[in-house]
Amino acid sequence: MFKKTIMFCLLSAALTVWAGKLPEQLPVPGGIVELAAGDASDPAPKVFFQDRRVLVIQQDQQWLALVGIPLNTRPGEYQIDIVNSRGSSRMRFTIADKEYPAQYITIKNKRMVNPNPDDLKRIKADRIPIGKALRTWTERQQVATDFIPPVDGRLSSLFGLKRFFNNQPRNPHSGLDITAPAGTPIKAPADAVVIDTGNYYYNGNTVFLDHGQGLITGYFHMTEIKVKAGQKVRQGDILGTVGETGRVTGPHLHWNVYLNRTKVDPALFIAEYMPILAARNKDRP
Ligand SMILES: [Zn+2]
The missing domain is CATH 2.70.70.10 (Glucose Permease (Domain IIA))
Incomplete structure (x- = not known):
């Protein structure tokens, strides 16, 4: 049992690329939204927000999109477009309000x-x-x-x-x-x-x-x-x-x-x- 656990740990360590500490997520204008954008066993997808390319990093077994939200964004529903070898898909997310002093x-x-x-x-x-x-x-x-x-x-x-x-x-x-x-x-x-x-x-x-x-x-x-x-x-x-x-x-x-x-x-x-x-x-x- 112990041996099995060690084997599993080694295996998951090999599959994991640690991108390091991530920025804190804050889904507001001027904040960052982090969205799972596919399985890391697939090639990295291309992700777009409002027609601009978005940073994609590998985190554990997933591709993670880190989306910067402009300060002048109104609260509401938004989406990213994810393009991978299988085609393109959309993922929705919500931006909340933030009152800056x-x-x-x-x-x-x-x-x-x-x-x-x-x-x-x-x-x-x-x-x-x-x-x-x-x-x-x-x-x-x-x-x-x-x-x-x-x-x-x-x-x-x-x-x-x-x-x-x-x-x-x-x-x-x-x-x-x-x-x-x-x-x-x-x-x-x-x-x-x-x-x-x-x-x-x-x-x-x-x-x-x-x-x-x-x-x-x-x-x-x-x-x-x-x-x-x-x-x-x-x-x-x-x-x-x-x-x-x-x-x-x-x-x-x-x-x-x-x-x-x-x-x-x-x-x-x-x-x-x-x-x-x-x-x-x-x-x-
Ligand atoms: Zn300043």
């Missing part, structure tokens, strides 16, 4: 709230390399989702907040802000390849990482950038340092995470670290 921020540099015509030209030009970086899709089989926090700091602003700069409504907060002194190292949360680096009007010094199959991360407002486009990084490698370049009120890392070209809540990828980062706010007014 409002945040009022005072920016001293007025041009960061109401850019002049030259600034607007630059903002428009910035969209080209940023858009190109965010359209990256690589067919990597092993996509590491077991992230570590990119900065050892304190949480200063959550994803999804409805933002007002100098009382003027602007886009909701697209990432997670971690505050740390300027010069604090920013680390790769998982193995990845550097897509591009740049200096942009709002984002300041920026790095984009490709983790595979549309899982992309972005690092904004850096002082120094210490990596180059095309460079492979391992989890924990230093990408650069925390800074206050672009539209900021002080030094911090603004961290974005994208799935299927959709900004999702980065906190879902570091859920177990969030209480530690949040607790550091208690020392602050």
Whole structure:
């Protein structure tokens, strides 16, 4: 009996490819939905949400689709399309509502709230390399989702907040802000390849990482950038340092995470670290 159990364990270990810790699932706008998309003994299916390819990883004996839900999604019924060797099928899921709080921020540099015509030209030009970086899709089989926090700091602003700069409504907060002194190292949360680096009007010094199959991360407002486009990084490698370049009120890392070209809540990828980062706010007014 004991021997049999061991045999079974060995067998299931051989069949299982451990994708590592998964992000937390949260079926709301800005969240992530995880759906079983077929048996792992079949070749990996192609999965689409709103005509965009979706990350598919092997988890135990199944293919699992990790679907990023855009912040402007209305609550209701949605579907993914699953295409495999047998044809295509649909799977439905439900998105619930989430009320994100409002945040009022005072920016001293007025041009960061109401850019002049030259600034607007630059903002428009910035969209080209940023858009190109965010359209990256690589067919990597092993996509590491077991992230570590990119900065050892304190949480200063959550994803999804409805933002007002100098009382003027602007886009909701697209990432997670971690505050740390300027010069604090920013680390790769998982193995990845550097897509591009740049200096942009709002984002300041920026790095984009490709983790595979549309899982992309972005690092904004850096002082120094210490990596180059095309460079492979391992989890924990230093990408650069925390800074206050672009539209900021002080030094911090603004961290974005994208799935299927959709900004999702980065906190879902570091859920177990969030209480530690949040607790550091208690020392602050
Ligand atoms: Zn931010």
